[in-house]
Amino acid sequence: MxxxxxxxxxxxxxxxxxxxxxxxxxxxxxxxxxxxxxxxxxxxxxxxxxxxxxxxxxxxxxxxxxxxxxxxxxxxxxxxxxxxxxxxxxxxxxxxxxxxxxxxxxxxxxxxxxxSWSTEKKLKEKGLWTTWHDECVELHCVQDADRLDAIGAFGIMRCAAYTTVTNSPLYAPIGDPKQPVSAIQHFHDKLIHIRDRLKTEHGKRLGAKRHQVVSRLSNTTFMMYVLSDAVLC
CATH class of the missing domain: 1.10.472.50 (HD-domain/PDEase-like)
Incomplete structure (x- = not known):
C-alpha cells in the first residue's frame, strides 16, 4: 500500500x-x-x-x-x-x-x-515533442494537475497575483505596447485553451467546470465589470 x-x-x-x-x-x-x-x-x-x-x-x-x-x-x-x-x-x-x-x-x-505549458509549446514548435511526452502517465498526471490550478477560481486569483507582482496591466487596449502582457491577454493566450489540452480523462472531467469560469471571464467586458464591481465594494 x-x-x-x-x-x-x-x-x-x-x-x-x-x-x-x-x-x-x-x-x-x-x-x-x-x-x-x-x-x-x-x-x-x-x-x-x-x-x-x-x-x-x-x-x-x-x-x-x-x-x-x-x-x-x-x-x-x-x-x-x-x-x-x-x-x-x-x-x-x-x-x-x-x-x-x-x-x-x-x-x-x-x-x-x-x-510547463511554455516548454510543451516550444518543443512542439521545434519538432522535439516525442513519443515519451505522449505516453508518460506520470508526466500527464502532474501536467494536468498543474494546469487545472491555472483555471477556475484559484486560477483567476493566481493570474491576478502574478500580474501584480510583475506590474503588468489587468487590461490594456489593442495596440497598446502593454496589451500582450496584460491579464486579459493571458486568458486568451493560455487559460481558455487549457481544457482542450488536458491529457487524462479524469483531468478533463475536473477541468470542464473550471473552464466555464475562465471562459466567462475571458470576455473583456465581463472582466471589466467584475473588476469595477470589486473596486466599488
Missing amino acids: YPTDHEQAVIAAAEKIMVETMARYDPSHDAYHVQRVRKTALQIAQNVPHKPDMLVVELAALLHDVLDKKYVSAEEAADPYKFFLPFFESMASLHGIDLVQDGRGRLVTQVIDNV
Whole structure:
C-alpha cells in the first residue's frame, strides 16, 4: 500500500525542500499552489487506466516549481537532475530508497523539466515533442494537475497575483505596447485553451467546470465589470 514508511519519509523530505523554496516566491506560485497540484495529481493518478509510479508522481508534483524559470536563472534551471541529485542520493542512505539506482530520480526530473505549458509549446514548435511526452502517465498526471490550478477560481486569483507582482496591466487596449502582457491577454493566450489540452480523462472531467469560469471571464467586458464591481465594494 502506498506510501510505505520509507516512501513517506522521502515525501516529507521533498516537501521540506518545496516549502522552504516556495516561501521565496509570490502567491501565484507558493506552497499552497504546490499542495493543490500534489493533491490533484494523486487523484488523477488513482483514476488513469494504467496506474503510474505514485512516488514519482508525488515527488514531481511537490518539486515541479522549485526551478521555475520565472524565479531562478536559466543556468539553475538547465539541469534539474544535477540540482536534485544530492537529495536523491541522500534518500538512499537516510531512508533506504535509492532513487538514483532505480531510475526514478531521473524520471522525476524529466517530468519536472517538461511539465510547463511554455516548454510543451516550444518543443512542439521545434519538432522535439516525442513519443515519451505522449505516453508518460506520470508526466500527464502532474501536467494536468498543474494546469487545472491555472483555471477556475484559484486560477483567476493566481493570474491576478502574478500580474501584480510583475506590474503588468489587468487590461490594456489593442495596440497598446502593454496589451500582450496584460491579464486579459493571458486568458486568451493560455487559460481558455487549457481544457482542450488536458491529457487524462479524469483531468478533463475536473477541468470542464473550471473552464466555464475562465471562459466567462475571458470576455473583456465581463472582466471589466467584475473588476469595477470589486473596486466599488
